[in-house]
Amino acid sequence: MRRRPRAKASVLAEGEPMIWLTAGGLTVAILMIAGLLALVTVQGLATLWPVPLTRIRLANGVQHMGEVARSELFRPPAAFWPSLAPEAERRARDEAAGQDGRLRRRLIRIGNFEITGEHFQWVNDFEVVAEEQPEWAIVVERMSWGRFYGIPIAFVEDGRRVAETPQAAWELFRRHHGEVAARRARRRRLETREIGAINAALESARLALRAAEQRNGADAPATQARRRAYEAAEVRGSNEYARVRAEIAALDAANARYRMVFRTAGDRETTLDLAAVVRAYPANQLRWIDRLGIYASRWTEFLTAEPREANSEGGVFPAIFGTVLMTLIMSFAVAPLGVMAALYLREYAKAGAAVSAVRIAVNNLAGVPSIVFGVFGLGFFCYLIGARLDELFFAARLPNPTFGKGGLLWASMTLALLTLPVVIVATEEALSAVPNSMREGSYACGAGKWQTIRRIVLPRAMPGILTGMILAMARGAGEVAPLMLVGAVKLAPELPLDSVFPYLHPERSFMHLGFHIYDLGFQSQNSEAAKPMVFTTTLLLMALIFALNVAAVRLRSRLRRKFVSAAF
Amino acid sequence: MHSTTHLEAGPRGDTVREEATDRLARIAAGESVPTVTHPEIEQEPIVLETRDFCLHYGPKQALFDINVKVARGKVTALIGPSGCGKSTLIRSVNRINDLLSTVHIRGDMLLAGESIYAPGVDVIGLRKRMGMVFQKPNPFPMSIYENVVYPLRIDGERNRRVLDEVCERSLRGAALWEEVKDRLQDNALSLSGGQQQRLCIARAIAAEPEILLMDEPCSALDPIATTKIENLIEQLKGDYSILIVTHNMQQAARTSDYTAFMYLGHLLEFGRTETIFQTPRLIETQDYVTGRFG
Numbered sequence: 001m002r003r004r005p006r007a008k009a010s011v012l013a014e015g016e017p018m019i020w021l022t023a024g025g026l027t028v029a030i031l032m033i034a035g036l037l038a039l040v041t042v043q044g045l046a047t048l049w050p051v052p053l054t055r056i057r058l059a060n061g062v063q064h065m066g067e068v069a070r071s072e073l074f075r076p077p078a079a080f081w082p083s084l085a086p087e088a089e090r091r092a093r094d095e096a097a098g099q100d101g102r103l104r105r106r107l108i109r110i111g112n113f114e115i116t117g118e119h120f121q122w123v124n125d126f127e128v129v130a131e132e133q134p135e136w137a138i139v140v141e142r143m144s145w146g147r148f149y150g151i152p153i154a155f156v157e158d159g160r161r162v163a164e165t166p167q168a169a170w171e172l173f174r175r176h177h178g179e180v181a182a183r184r185a186r187r188r189r190l191e192t193r194e195i196g197a198i199n200a201a202l203e204s205a206r207l208a209l210r211a212a213e214q215r216n217g218a219d220a221p222a223t224q225a226r227r228r229a230y231e232a233a234e235v236r237g238s239n240e241y242a243r244v245r246a247e248i249a250a251l252d253a254a255n256a257r258y259r260m261v262f263r264t265a266g267d268r269e270t271t272l273d274l275a276a277v278v279r280a281y282p283a284n285q286l287r288w289i290d291r292l293g294i295y296a297s298r299w300t301e302f303l304t305a306e307p308r309e310a311n312s313e314g315g316v317f318p319a320i321f322g323t324v325l326m327t328l329i330m331s332f333a334v335a336p337l338g339v340m341a342a343l344y345l346r347e348y349a350k351a352g353a354a355v356s357a358v359r360i361a362v363n364n365l366a367g368v369p370s371i372v373f374g375v376f377g378l379g380f381f382c383y384l385i386g387a388r389l390d391e392l393f394f395a396a397r398l399p400n401p402t403f404g405k406g407g408l409l410w411a412s413m414t415l416a417l418l419t420l421p422v423v424i425v426a427t428e429e430a431l432s433a434v435p436n437s438m439r440e441g442s443y444a445c446g447a448g449k450w451q452t453i454r455r456i457v458l459p460r461a462m463p464g465i466l467t468g469m470i471l472a473m474a475r476g477a478g479e480v481a482p483l484m485l486v487g488a489v490k491l492a493p494e495l496p497l498d499s500v501f502p503y504l505h506p507e508r509s510f511m512h513l514g515f516h517i518y519d520l521g522f523q524s525q526n527s528e529a530a531k532p533m534v535f536t537t538t539l540l541l542m543a544l545i546f547a548l549n550v551a552a553v554r555l556r557s558r559l560r561r562k563f564v565s566a567a568f
Numbered sequence: 569m570h571s572t573t574h575l576e577a578g579p580r581g582d583t584v585r586e587e588a589t590d591r592l593a594r595i596a597a598g599e600s601v602p603t604v605t606h607p608e609i610e611q612e613p614i615v616l617e618t619r620d621f622c623l624h625y626g627p628k629q630a631l632f633d634i635n636v637k638v639a640r641g642k643v644t645a646l647i648g649p650s651g652c653g654k655s656t657l658i659r660s661v662n663r664i665n666d667l668l669s670t671v672h673i674r675g676d677m678l679l680a681g682e683s684i685y686a687p688g689v690d691v692i693g694l695r696k697r698m699g700m701v702f703q704k705p706n707p708f709p710m711s712i713y714e715n716v717v718y719p720l721r722i723d724g725e726r727n728r729r730v731l732d733e734v735c736e737r738s739l740r741g742a743a744l745w746e747e748v749k750d751r752l753q754d755n756a757l758s759l760s761g762g763q764q765q766r767l768c769i770a771r772a773i774a775a776e777p778e779i780l781l782m783d784e785p786c787s788a789l790d791p792i793a794t795t796k797i798e799n800l801i802e803q804l805k806g807d808y809s810i811l812i813v814t815h816n817m818q819q820a821a822r823t824s825d826y827t828a829f830m831y832l833g834h835l836l837e838f839g840r841t842e843t844i845f846q847t848p849r850l851i852e853t854q855d856y857v858t859g860r861f862g
Contacts, residue, residue, distance in 0.1 A: 350669070435706070437702055437704055437706040438706055438708065438709075439667075440664055440702065440706070441700075441702060441706040441707075441708065441771075442708070442718075443664060443667065444662055444664060444695060444698070444699070444700035444702075444772075444781075445695070445696075445699075445718055445719040445722065445771065445772075445775070446692055446693070446696030446719055446722065446723075446775070447692075447718075447719075447722045448692050448722070451722045455708075455710075455718075455722070456708050456709075459709055459710070460709050562755060563709035
């Protein structure tokens with residue numbers, strides 16, 4: 001009998017190339033993810049690390065002092081060479097010959113914007129004649145105008161120069177800066193909180209008057225009473241205001257006693273008020289532990305303070321706060337809605353064309369571009385519902401909109417809509433994963449449908465539902481595009497949660513980490529200074545979302561241990 | 569219409585054997601064959617009976633004119649090869665099958681003389697009068713205590729004393745009390761498979777049901793756990809009327825008083841267990857109980 005010839009275990013049968021292909025796909029994916037994470041992490045962590053100050057003298061006699069931001073090789077265009085002096089050209093050609101025709105240049109953060117008109121300066125290596133790290137070079141972070149670099153030459157107290165050496169001036173600075181900063185913080189509190197409260201009281205009296213006018217007419221007795229109350233409030237307010245102003249003036253006067261004189265890289269003497277200094281340190285004398293201290297203090301400021309300098313300096317606390325608050329409100333809105341919708345779809349609706357259509361629609365909703373949700377939110381929530389609310393409850397404030405514009409509440413609602421499909425799909429899956437034997441057991445005990453759902457199905461599905469919820473929260477926290485339309489702003493003057501009744505102000509605009517990243521990266525005037533902050537803010541947002549996901553995984557495994565048997 | 573044949577009661581051992589016809593082939597061909605019902609059941613008080621009960625899953629008929637009676641305080645076993653409709657029948661008693669939208673039924677069942685399938689019957693109230701134990705233990709994801717008192721909880725019982733009492737009585741009834749009395753608040757899912765099944769039995773008897781339905785309660789358990797459950801059934805007998813589906817012939821022989829033999833949706837023979845196992849009327853029954861087919 002002739003045997004059928006059999007193929008040897010061929011390459012195709014084993015699928016060796018497929019193994020390599022699939023492994024290759026995975027590798028590329030991992031590399032991309034790991035690369036992105038590594039880039040953001042390294043850059044984000046490096047941003048706040050204090051680096052030394054370098055003073056550079058160029059061949060043309062110009063001096064720069066600042067922090068080296070980065071260095072690169074560049075290929076000079078043809079028109080570059082004729083513009084150089086012969087001596088410089090020779091040196092440049094020498095350098096380029098060793099580097100494949102390219103030249104090295106460094107970007108120096110030179111600061112002192114009010115003097116130089118620049119924040120950064122490119123310096124070509126071949127132009128450098130001398131380079132050093134001066135012992136007493138000081139980095140000064142200021143309330144405005146960006147960073148300042150200089151060497152202290154004197155300390156001024158009450159208009160008199162009391163120290164004439166860098167060391168003595170620096171000693172005095174360290175002695176007085178703490179109290180000055182405390183006074184500045186107190187002044188800021190007075191400005192925001194106390195004056196804010198005065199304004200709020202006056203505004204509420206004014207609104208009460210306007211409401212009375214609209215309701216009763218201008219001459220009714222009730223209106224007259226309101227008018228008198230308003231006038232009284234006005235008097236009270238201006239008295240209060242004068243008192244606060246006086247206190248602020250006293251603080252200012254106390255702070256104005258201390259100033260410090262610096263010599264800049266351009267050999268100019270400049271005097272800085274101590275009150276304008278946020279933080280200063282002698283960058284070239286720092287030990288490792290000092291650097292760590294400055295690093296920690298900058299991180300603390302980053303996480304807890306308000307932004308300065310068009311968001312490129314200072315902290316992102318309002319953005320963190322806004323993101324978290326918005327995500328929470330969104331969750332409270334989307335959780336009941338999504339779970340109820342999924343319950344009806346899975347437990348009550350009769351399977352058929354209608355249910356399939358709804359399910360397809362829900363899945364399609366997940367694919368709608370998020371900006372479309374933003375447009376919808378603006379049109380529906382702000383301009384339709386919000387405007388109607390204003391007419392009904394806040395008529396006295398019109399034409400200034402209260403709810404009829406973007407705000408925390410509408411942003412949360414828009415994102416709730418956006419994340420609804422995630423919650424519905426996850427909940428449906430969780431519900432369908434509840435074994436039928438559980439339901440049957442409950443029915444056999446004489447339980448009704450709702451009793452079975454509430455006591456058996458929902459607890460058992462809870463891990464899955466929560467997982468879906470937290471995925472939705474992560475999605476919502478990372479979303480930016482719709483927020484630009486419905487309430488996220490570059491700089492919010494007030495937090496949406498404060499000590500003024502009713503404490504939570506859902507109509508206020510708010511700051512958001514995602515929008516903050518966009519604003520820093522693309523809207524900033526000092527984009528070179530803002531760029532590192534983009535990485536740091538991204539790192540923070542990613543850490544936030546990562547924390548949410550870790551919480552999701554841990555919660556799920558804990559609930560699973562509780563509700564799902566290991567035996568079956 | 570009436571497909572039940574009553575045979576003459578004869579002295580033990582010399583009952584007339586039905587001639588060996590090709591019943592199995594006739595059933596497979598779609599014919600109806602009469603049930604052989606032994607007369608002893610007529611002497612018993614009846615808690616549940618089915619009347620010409622037919623059931624369709626969509627276009628497929630799964631039960632054909634079933635007439636079976638469950639005696640009060642006795643154990644009635646449903647036996648037969650896989651796919652014969654035992655589980656379908658027992659799941660029809662408390663109308664759990666209603667949850668499937670494709671199920672249609674004809675005929676009726678009576679629980680203590682009251683119709684189960686009449687229009688307007690309160691299904692939930694009906695189920696409260698029955699207890700059911702399923703093939704796989706299905707304790708709820710909650711504490712042992714809450715599992716047992718679940719039937720009372722859904723009735724809104726809040727009185728702690730009543731609940732405690734029912735919990736203890738039911739767990740003692742299910743021979744589980746001694747093992748779990750110190751950890752009633754533990755999660756029920758931490759119990760072993762056999763304990764879980766006894767917990768399910770405790771839950772089923774917590775509301776003092778008129779009939780206890782057991783759908784292959786030991787099929788997912790190991791031999792030791794099986795023995796415990798069988799002993800338990802022995803204990804429960806008398807206090808409860810039990811209808812049990814089983815695959816295990818020895819189990820049916822050991823635990824039940826009456827046995828019904830089903831084949832492809834037909835009830836072939838129904839009578840006292842000793843008779844069914846020792847001197848059945850039908851050759852098919854004998855073949856099945858002696859392991860020659862099925």
